[in-house]
Amino acid sequence: xxxxxxxxxxxxxxxxxxxxxxxxxxxxxxxxxxxxxxxxxxxxxxxxxxxxxxxxxxxxxxxxxxxxxxxxxxxxxxxxxxxxxxxxxxxxxxxxxxxxxxxxxxxxxxxxxxxxxxxxxxxxxxxxxxxxxxxxxxxxxxxxxxxxxxxxxxxxxxxxxxxxxxxxxxxxxxxxxxxxxxxxxxxxxxxxxxxxxxxxxxxxxxxxxxxxxxxxxxxxxxxxxxxxxxxxxxxxxxxxxxxxxxxxxxxxxxxxxxxxxxxxxxxxxxxxxxxxxxxxxxxxxxxxxxxxxxxxxxxxxxxxxxxxxxxxxxxxxxxxxxxxxxxxxxxxxxxxxxxxxxxxxxxxxxxxxxxxxxxxxxxxxxxxxxxxxxxxxxxxxxxxxxxxxxxxxxxxxxxxxxxxxxxxxxxxxxxxxxxxxxxxxxxxxxxxxxxxxxxxxxxxxxxxxxxxxxxxxxxxxxxxxxxxxxxxxxxxxxxxxxxxxxxxxxxxxxxxxxxxxxxxxxxxxxxxxxxxxxxxxxxxxxxxxxxxxxxxxxxxxxxxxxxxxxxxxxxxxxxxxxxxxxxxxxxxxxxxxxxxxxxxxxxxxxxxxxxxxxxxxxxxxxxxxxxxxxxxxxxxxxxxxxxxxxxxxxxxxxxxxxxxxxxxxxxxxxxxxxxxxxxxxxxxxxxxxxxxxxxxxxxxxxxxxxxxxxxxxxxxxxxxxxxxxxxxxxxxxxxxxxxxxxxxxxxxxxxxxxxxxxxxxxxxxxxxxxxxxxxxxxxxxxxxxxxxxxxxxxxxxxxxxxxxxxxxxxxxxxxxxxxxxxxxxxxxxxxx
Numbered sequence: 001x002x003x004x005x006x007x008x009x010x011x012x013x014x015x016x017x018x019x020x021x022x023x024x025x026x027x028x029x030x031x032x033x034x035x036x037x038x039x040x041x042x043x044x045x046x047x048x049x050x051x052x053x054x055x056x057x058x059x060x061x062x063x064x065x066x067x068x069x070x071x072x073x074x075x076x077x078x079x080x081x082x083x084x085x086x087x088x089x090x091x092x093x094x095x096x097x098x099x100x101x102x103x104x105x106x107x108x109x110x111x112x113x114x115x116x117x118x119x120x121x122x123x124x125x126x127x128x129x130x131x132x133x134x135x136x137x138x139x140x141x142x143x144x145x146x147x148x149x150x151x152x153x154x155x156x157x158x159x160x161x162x163x164x165x166x167x168x169x170x171x172x173x174x175x176x177x178x179x180x181x182x183x184x185x186x187x188x189x190x191x192x193x194x195x196x197x198x199x200x201x202x203x204x205x206x207x208x209x210x211x212x213x214x215x216x217x218x219x220x221x222x223x224x225x226x227x228x229x230x231x232x233x234x235x236x237x238x239x240x241x242x243x244x245x246x247x248x249x250x251x252x253x254x255x256x257x258x259x260x261x262x263x264x265x266x267x268x269x270x271x272x273x274x275x276x277x278x279x280x281x282x283x284x285x286x287x288x289x290x291x292x293x294x295x296x297x298x299x300x301x302x303x304x305x306x307x308x309x310x311x312x313x314x315x316x317x318x319x320x321x322x323x324x325x326x327x328x329x330x331x332x333x334x335x336x337x338x339x340x341x342x343x344x345x346x347x348x349x350x351x352x353x354x355x356x357x358x359x360x361x362x363x364x365x366x367x368x369x370x371x372x373x374x375x376x377x378x379x380x381x382x383x384x385x386x387x388x389x390x391x392x393x394x395x396x397x398x399x400x401x402x403x404x405x406x407x408x409x410x411x412x413x414x415x416x417x418x419x420x421x422x423x424x425x426x427x428x429x430x431x432x433x434x435x436x437x438x439x440x441x442x443x444x445x446x447x448x449x450x451x452x453x454x455x456x457x458x459x460x461x462x463x464x465x466x467x468x469x470x471x472x473x474x475x476x477x478x479x480x481x482x483x484x485x486x487x488x489x490x491x492x493x494x495x496x497x498x499x500x501x502x503x504x505x506x507x508x509x510x511x512x513x514x515x516x517x518x519x520x521x522x523x524x525x526x527x528x529x530x531x532x533x534x535x536x537x538x539x540x541x542x543x544x545x546x547x548x549x550x551x552x553x554x555x556x557x558x559x560x561x562x563x564x565x566x567x568x569x570x571x572x573x574x575x576x577x578x579x580x581x582x583x584x585x586x587x588x589x590x591x592x593x594x595x596x597x598x599x600x601x602x603x604x605x606x607x608x609x610x611x612x613x614x615x616x617x618x619x620x621x622x623x624x625x626x627x628x629x630x631x632x633x634x635x636x637x638x639x640x641x642x643x644x645x646x647x648x649x650x651x652x653x654x655x656x657x658x659x660x661x662x663x664x665x666x667x668x669x670x671x672x673x674x675x676x677x678x679x680x681x682x683x684x685x686x687x688x689x690x691x692x693x694x695x696x697x698x699x700x701x702x703x704x705x706x707x708x709x710x711x712x713x714x715x716x717x718x719x720x721x722x723x724x725x726x727x728x729x730x731x732x733x734x735x736x737x738x739x740x741x742x743x744x745x746x747x748x749x750x751x752x753x754x755x756x757x758x759x760x761x762x763x764x765x766x767x768x769x770x771x772x773x774x775x776x777x778x779x780x781x782x783x784x785x786x787x788x789x790x791x792x793x794x795x796x797x798x799x800x801x802x803x804x805x806x807x808x809x810x811x812x813x814x815x816x
Contacts, residue, residue, distance in 0.1 A: 038159050038171070054073060054075070057206075072091050077115070097162055101689060109605065140152055211483060230273045234268070239264055245259070271364070278314065279361075293735050315375075317373035330354050381400050401429040420443075437461070450481045457473045468498070511541045538553075567601055595618070599615050668726065674703060674704050696739045752789075756785075
């Protein structure tokens with residue numbers, strides 16, 4: 001009987017604990033008259049008698065487990081008329097606290113503490129402020145589906161200390177960094193998160209269940225904030241920059257060494273409590289990291305990452321519907337006109353990037369949940385310098401003055417749902433065509449956020465010498481919370497749909513159907529922390545005229561072991577298909593079936609030395625084409641300031657068959673061998689949490705060695721090519737880059753940066769098989785070297801106003 005009573009008591013306690021975990025936590029808001037000194041020392045009197053947030057709950061590795069008392073976290077929050085203040089005590093053994101120094105907006109190998117606030121308490125949007133044990137700041141915006149925008153930046157204060165109890169942190173987050181209403185009494189969404197790096201443990205104050213879709217919707221509540229008013233949000237960031245560039249053109253009348261000076265300014269203005277204007281005038285993006293260019297043998301464009309902060313920060317509204325590829329603005333324009341370049345002309349200097357003259361964003365969300373976004377950017381014309389047969393130089397306009405626009409209305413609905421209207425518009429000066437794309441989107445979730453349905457209808461309209469209107473739609477529904485997840489989706493685009501003038505787009509004229517299944521185990525066992533698995537089935541048809549395109553099945557498991565290593569195995573089978581793109585002329589190519597297998601190994605990144613990589617094998621039935629990929633990386637952390645990384649990638653192909661050239665309307669294919677080697681080395685030396693030096697060196701080599709040529713027949717099969725010899729179709733492509741950047745945040749929001757770049761590229765029609773010859777060749781090729789210095793200074797209008805008022809005060813006292 002006693003055993004039964006004891007068992008019953010244990011079950012009651014366990015049930016009670018489960019109930020507490022699922023219940024929303026609340027914290028009473030406290031106002032302070034004396035603000036704490038932000039020094040990481042928690043001895044300010046104002047912290048006394050402030051409600052304590054503690055007993056954090058794990059999201060990993062053991063979801064639902066309350067933190068241990070000897071590793072407990074204690075948080076307090078205060079507010080006054082100008083800011084909120086955060087107190088954090090993280091208990092731990094001081095020698096075990098990870099505190100690698102890295103640059104701002106990075107975590108590295110470090111423990112962190114964070115506060116996430118949702119000032120409008122809509123459970124859909126929030127702001128996160130993170131501080132590592134090394135004092136490095138990281139901030140981010142969060143949208144309704146839990147997406148993290150790490151490119152968002154604010155100006156705020158923090159300080160940390162490591163002591164005999166673990167480590168501490170204090171933060172001051174000014175209201176100018178946030179958007180909130182002007183109600184007399186407010187409730188804000190609130191959560192805190194802590195990570196202990198060595199054990200990969202992450203905890204939240206209000207439990208975030210990994211089985212539940214979404215992140216902000218699982219927040220706690222900060223209650224009773226009284227009489228706080230949004231301040232005037234106005235800041236200026238003027239900059240000046242200087243460049244020296246050297247490239248050995250070695251032509252009469254063309255300078256090998258050039259220099260230039262730039263100046264411009266970024267402006268942020270809070271139009272009202274909810275909306276902010278961001279503007280960049282004559283921006284300078286010359287110091288962003290170089291794109292990782294490759295030899296592209298596919299019929300589709302390569303998508304590069306955006307590294308320009310203005311086009312990545314606060315763009316969540318504009319990214320809805322996948323219609324915005326920001327690299328179209330300046331970096332990778334979609335329209336080029338070489339009609340004025342004659343066949344006998346020689347291109348001396350081909351400008352590949354258009355100068356961004358200005359760009360503006362207005363974005364925000366009303367109290368009723370209506371998000372509004374307005375985006376505009378203007379790029380200057382692009383000029384290509386050519387030389388005729390007489391040696392005369394002239395400039396040809398290959399890209400006109402262009403205006404890019406986006407308009408978004410996004411209405412939040414119940415249950416983290418939304419409905420969206422978005423329009424993109426590209427206007428070009430002169431006779432070049434204009435482009436307009438409009439989309440209606442919806443995302444609906446049930447009350448428990450367990451099931452969903454979303455969809456989109458899109459229309460593109462191109463206007464010029466000829467007009468073209470195209471359509472696309474998508475529909476997806478399924479289960480998004482729990483251990484077992486599934487979805488079904490259908491995507492359609494007709495043969496005229498084209499959003500590529502401001503979006504990224506590969507092909508149209510398809511009807512795709514996808515079934516997706518996941519089974520995830522988040523509760524650790526005796527040998528793993530997490531076990532995930534998936535199965536994806538794709539069936540695709542050409543839309544007009546209807547025809548089978550492809551069928552594929554992909555799946556595999558992922559496991560994280562108790563030692564924090566992880567492994568993933570993927571298998572992919574693709575049936576014989578009708579490929580309407582490889583031929584480049586719309587003719588079908590009956591591509592053979594293929595199958596592949598990939599093994600990924602990832603290490604425990606908390607170790608000072610760690611390594612991992614993947615191995616891939618793919619086989620193509622035709623000619624038994626084989627592809628191998630061996631990728632290996634290793635990282636070495638000498639100490640908290642110095643770290644190195646090396647990535648090695650070797651990708652040989654044998655007897656692969658693809659398009660190589662065209663003769664009139666006929667597509668010519670070849671059987672070829674290809675070898676790709678990519679080596680990348682990076683190093684960083686971080687002086688302090690405000691100053692650091694990074695360097696990245698990358699060499700990429702890829703070739704194509706044609707062995708046999710074929711003619712594509714009308715039925716889509718290949719036949720032996722019989723005709724004039726095909727020469728000059730082998731490829732040997734090399735790229736070498738150095739990016740060395742020094743940054744110093746000498747004042748809040750203000751930076752000094754010095755950048756050195758070296759770039760070289762060769763693209764030959766012959767191949768050199770030995771790697772050392774390719775490396776030597778690219779190092780001896782003409783190098784484009786540039787050195788730049790940029791100073792950006794952040795000015796907050798409120799700080800200027802305070803300084804002016806203090807100056808007048810002193811002046812009055814001196815007179816009296």
